Amino acid sequence: xxxxxxxxxxxxxxxxxxxxxxxxxxxxxxxxxxxxxxxxxxxxxxxxxxxxxxxxxxxxxxxxxxxxxxxxxxxxxxxxxxxxxxxxxxxxxxxxxxxxxxxxxxxxxxxxxxxxxxxxxxxxxxxxxxxxxxxxxxxxxxxxxxxxxxxxxxxxxxxxxxxxxxxxxxxxxxxxxxxxxxxxxxxxxxxxxxxxxxxxxxxxxxxxxxxxxxxxxxxxxxxxxxxxxxxxxxxxxxxxxxxxxxxxxxxxxxxxxxxxxxxxxxxxxxxxxxxxxxxxxxxxxxxxxxxxxxxxxxxxxxxxxxxxxxxxxxxxxxxxxxxxxxxxxxxxxxxxxxxxxxxxxxxxxxxxxxxxxxxxxxxxxxxxxxxxxxxxxxxxxxxxxxxxxxx
Numbered sequence: 001x002x003x004x005x006x007x008x009x010x011x012x013x014x015x016x017x018x019x020x021x022x023x024x025x026x027x028x029x030x031x032x033x034x035x036x037x038x039x040x041x042x043x044x045x046x047x048x049x050x051x052x053x054x055x056x057x058x059x060x061x062x063x064x065x066x067x068x069x070x071x072x073x074x075x076x077x078x079x080x081x082x083x084x085x086x087x088x089x090x091x092x093x094x095x096x097x098x099x100x101x102x103x104x105x106x107x108x109x110x111x112x113x114x115x116x117x118x119x120x121x122x123x124x125x126x127x128x129x130x131x132x133x134x135x136x137x138x139x140x141x142x143x144x145x146x147x148x149x150x151x152x153x154x155x156x157x158x159x160x161x162x163x164x165x166x167x168x169x170x171x172x173x174x175x176x177x178x179x180x181x182x183x184x185x186x187x188x189x190x191x192x193x194x195x196x197x198x199x200x201x202x203x204x205x206x207x208x209x210x211x212x213x214x215x216x217x218x219x220x221x222x223x224x225x226x227x228x229x230x231x232x233x234x235x236x237x238x239x240x241x242x243x244x245x246x247x248x249x250x251x252x253x254x255x256x257x258x259x260x261x262x263x264x265x266x267x268x269x270x271x272x273x274x275x276x277x278x279x280x281x282x283x284x285x286x287x288x289x290x291x292x293x294x295x296x297x298x299x300x301x302x303x304x305x306x307x308x309x310x311x312x313x314x315x316x317x318x319x320x321x322x323x324x325x326x327x328x329x330x331x332x333x334x335x336x337x338x339x340x341x342x343x344x345x346x347x348x349x350x351x352x353x354x355x356x357x358x359x360x361x362x363x364x365x366x367x368x369x370x371x372x373x374x375x376x377x378x379x380x381x382x383x384x385x386x387x388x389x390x391x
Contacts, residue, residue: 001351001352003028003353003355003357004029004352004354005026005178006030007030008030008089008181009034009087009089009090010023010032010088010089011036011081011085011088011091011092012033013095014094014122015037015042015043016044017166018165018169018170018173019094019173020035020062020170022092022174023035024062025170025174025345026177027064028064028354031090034065034366035067035068036070036084037067037363037364038069038070038071038072039071041069042058044061044062045058045363054360058360059360060342061360062361064356064357064358065358066365066369067361067363067364067367068366068367068370069367070389070390071388071389072103074388076384076387076388076389080371082105082109083374083376084374085110085114085117086114088114090119090180090181091110092120092122092177093105093120093122094123096123096134097121097123097132100121111190115190116184118184118190118191118193120176120177120193120194121193121194122173122197123136124140124141124196124198125198126194126196131198138163139159141198142159142160142165144198145165145198145201145205146205147160147201148160150205164201165197165200168201168204169200229279231282233290234286234289234290235289235294236290236291236293238293238311239311240289240294240297240310240311241308242297242301242308243306244281244285245271246271249305249306250281252304253306256303257289257297259284262284267280267281294311298310328343328344329342330343334359336362337359344356364390367391
């Protein structure tokens with residue numbers, strides 16, 4: 001059965017992570033995603049490729065797509081893109097503000113060919129303000145959004161080791177695109193969707209990171225460092241985590257670890273006390289958890305219904321029975337890189353399932369195919385190639 005976005009065509013000129021991951025989500029959900037690349041290809045094609053025809057990063061962020069090479073520095077290449085846009089439902093770009101307009105592929109230029117087009121602009125900082133035209137990578141957004149400061153816990157700021165701003169922006173963009181398509185179905189009107197990475201990250205971290213800044217007036221006085229307790233406990237053979245935020249969880253934990261005397265401690269007689277004296281509570285937990293293995297404690301705490309889990313390495317993740325039970329990791333034969341392992345689409349639709357539609361394409365693998373679908377003759381394609389428009 002086709003995915004929920006079957007029949008929609010996405011024209012994707014984005015590179016790196018935020019845009020490509022967004023369109024990959026749509027591709028997994030059945031959309032026909034045409035990835036338009038320059039002559040040299042997306043920069044991530046060769047990042048850490050280890051001698052293969054494409055890197056693991058590119059293979060997993062650009063699956064379920066077709067690749068077309070267009071030189072958008074040529075007039076002929078721009079004309080081809082206009083023609084492709086005339087048949088597309090969505091156009092996605094992540095150039096710095098103003099660049100698409102200078103290239104001749106801005107919203108108004110493409111909407112002249114397709115007035116129902118959903119035009120999507122992803123940027124680092126948006127289209128106004130002193131940072132609007134700055135170059136941006138994920139760590140720059142971690143810095144300006146306050147994310148690095150939050151990770152530092154009031155001390156030296158720390159960067160997240162995953163490119164969270166890029167991928168969070170991608171998820172936000174995919175949802176926004178789907179919402180814009182739904183609105184078009186109801187109104188018949190296309191629209192411009194603008195999304196800044198900075199906006200997405202601040203909205204994401206706000207609920208718990210900006211608690212003291214939510215009610216106006218509460219932020220008067222010196223700033224308090226955010227709660228940075230990591231809830232990592234060392235065991236006899238590794239590491240685990242466990243949560244005792246609710247009183248019933250603390251009571252169950254004390255019973256499971258055979259420390260009933262902790263229940264009589266005046267500091268922990270209420271939920272407010274558990275929060276107020278969290279450091280002392282966590283020190284007690286750490287002192288007992290290091291005496292047994294992770295598996296022993298997880299078995300005991302599971303029986304007591306205390307939230308807990310082993311802290312897995314990446315190798316252990318692949319073998320864990322819950323990961324296997326969910327069938328999260330799938331393997332397939334990639335025609336150009338060999339056997340590949342990756343995470344399946346996480347969402348599960350009952351009647352229109354998401355799926356890895358096709359392996360990540362070679363550079364320009366589908367150029368002729370897509371242009372033929374758009375009405376170009378073989379002679380016209382060869383003429384465009386001779387002009388240098390197709391790379």
